[in-house]
Amino acid sequence: MDQINQWFSNNQDMAADWAINIVIAIAIFVVGRIIAKSVGTYTAKGFAKNNVDAAVASFISNIVYALILAATVLVALGQLGIETTSFVAILGAAGLAVGLALKDSLSNFASGVLIIMLRPFKAGDYVEAGGVAGSVQKIEVFSTTLKTPDNKVVIVPNASITGGSITNFSREETRRIDLVIGVSYDADLKQTKQVLIEQIEAQPLVLKEPAYTVAVSELGDSSVNFVVRPWVKTSDFWKVKFALVENIKIALDDAGINIPYPQMDVHIKKED
Structure with a gap:
């Protein structure tokens, strides 16, 4: 105990700096987490006002929350004097690996968001898209469900739809x-x-x-x-x-x- 007291006595300035940095880092994390939650919530509400699919709105708001929170953690670690370059490199490599592994799914997801945002068709429209002609039953995050005139249900990947021409036979009166x-x-x-x-x-x-x-x-x-x-x-x-x-x-x-x-x-x- 005497040795600990002696160490604190000899390193009061450094201990004070550490204490201040820890408090600031915790404050950064708490404020950043609040901001991340607020931005995520406002993002979800904004999509809801524009009648965007609830699954898409939730997914995007969660991504926004995670990105802001990750940036907050890196800033907090930097405040503590921890080198964050290696963390950024690891996160970048991990993101690249995940992106390559899920490139088809991410492409379908991005196309689904575009379909919902741009609205080239809506449920009930008769369209020709992705090499299939039929009535739109459901527009989902990764695929769109069409029903053909002979009552076949065809699930078309969203990337196939946005990657080609779309003919909407129901848009005009x-x-x-x-x-x-x-x-x-x-x-x-x-x-x-x-x-x-x-x-x-x-x-x-x-x-x-x-x-x-x-x-x-x-x-x-x-x-x-x-x-x-x-x-x-x-x-x-x-x-x-x-x-x-x-x-x-x-x-x-x-x-x-x-x-x-x-x-x-x-x-x-x-x-x-």
Whole structure:
């Protein structure tokens, strides 16, 4: 005990400095932890206000909290005179290793955050993305669930969706139906056009505005091709398209206008 007292007596200044540094380090840690919690909480609330998925908001807020807390610990250790360069190097190496091991998962996660933030589609939309067409069922952190028209459930990685083009068929309220109707070269074009117009106007679900288009688009190899382009509400697209195709075929048959099979004329020249 006498030796301890003697040591303190001889090293009072150093002990005082150590005590002050320990108090400051503890204060830094406590304040930094409070700041980390506050920032994490505000981050989660900010995502919630923007209707971001709760899982994504929680994950990101936890990452923010962990980063601020790690920085606080390093500052506190530096206040105690502990060399933190080696700690930073170890953390960097560990982060790199984890990142390489989970690069696919992290890519899907980042893509999921982008989908939720940018909202190229929402649940219920019919889209074509990642090589799959279907109705969006769920948008999750790592994947998006689509249901195809034939009732298949397809889980698509988010990275595959953001890595390619996304076609959203439900975003706009109206869609245009594009039909190509080929008729014989012997057909009366004015009569054919009138028959096509009558079938469009007979459909109550076809919109008046924008106006429909019926016109000769090209002189094909075996037919004269008309384009038929009416506008409908997006929800009525398939109903009207199927009805038009059927009714146009019946009307053309009734009018005696032929839809020719693909054909080729072969001319044989006889040499003397």
